[in-house]
Amino acid sequence: MGELRPGQMGPPNPTLVxxxxxxxxxxxxxxxxxxxxxxxxxxxxxxxxxxxxxLVHAATNGETSNPLFHGEVACINEYYALVAADPSKRVDPADVIFLATHEPCTLCSSAITWAGHDNFYYFFSHEDSRDAFQIGHDLNILKQVFKHEPGGYARANAYFTAFSLQDMIRACDAHERAALSARADGIRAKYMELSEAYQSTKELDVCRNIPLK
Known part of the structure; x- marks a missing residue:
């Protein structure tokens, strides 16, 4: 894959996926x-x-420490802590691909925007979060607070463009699509295991500081 210039994400392609x-x-x-x-x-x-x-940095949800530490916010927060300790680690946000395992909620899409990123890619959709993982707050907030029907936000706007990895896989040719789909199925199965583990612990005392479980 050729170099992606800042602000130029290019068409979906199997190498990127x-x-x-x-x-x-x-x-x-x-x-x-x-x-x-x-x-x-x-x-x-x-x-x-x-x-x-x-890779610049990877992170995961840390809501047991702070309910604002969604995966995306934790990633941004940890990255800037690293930069504060070592300024040489700083990367211009215009030169960053932001990856989320699940479609960012309103908090996280705002955090991504305020951090200066012009894109995000996600694997699972808001509907997956609700239906497969029993965590429907993202869609509920969009509807209750912003009066948008579930999933109703502009994925391409003046601040960022959002890309679904599932859509990108479907856009590949048949041979590439088959190989990537098999990998996606493996990731999906792993997250189902993780979801079962989370659902079994979310009522425990360790989760008491998470308002929206």
């Missing part, structure tokens, strides 16, 4: 496994350089 799946599998899921064992939700995030798709 494969790399984003790599990051979910190798970098985010291990963090999420540890986070779920502490009572946190299954949502994680990562930042990559557009230029070479190298």
């Amino acid at each position: 494969a790399r984003l799946l790599d990051v979910i599998e190798r970098d985010v899921i291990p963090l999420t496994q540890a986070g779920v064992s502490r009572g946190n939700k299954i949502f994680g995030a990562a930042m990559l350089r557009k230029s070479d798709l190298s």
Whole structure:
């Protein structure tokens, strides 16, 4: 894949999708496994350089410490803590691909925007969060607070463009689609295991500081 210039995400392509799946599998899921064992939700995030798709930082949900530490917010917060300790680690947000395992909620899409990122990619949709993982707050907030029907927000706007990895996989040719779909199925199965673990612990005392479970 050629270099992606800042602000130029280019068309969906299997090389980019494969790399984003790599990051979910190798970098985010291990963090999420540890986070779920502490009572946190299954949502994680990562930042990559557009230029070479190298990992900048990966993180997972930390709501047992602070209810604002959704995966995306935790990723941004931890990244800036690293930059504060070592300014050489700073990456221009215009040169960052922002990856979320689940479609960002209103808090997280706002955080991504305020952090200066012009994009985010997500694996699971809001509907998946509600239907497969029994966490429907994202869609409820959109409807109750912003008066949008479920899922009703502009995925392409003046601040960011949102990309569904599932849609990107479907856009690939048949051979590439089959290989990527098989990997996606494996990721989906792993998150179902993590979801069962989270659902079994969310009523425990360790989760008492999470208002919206």
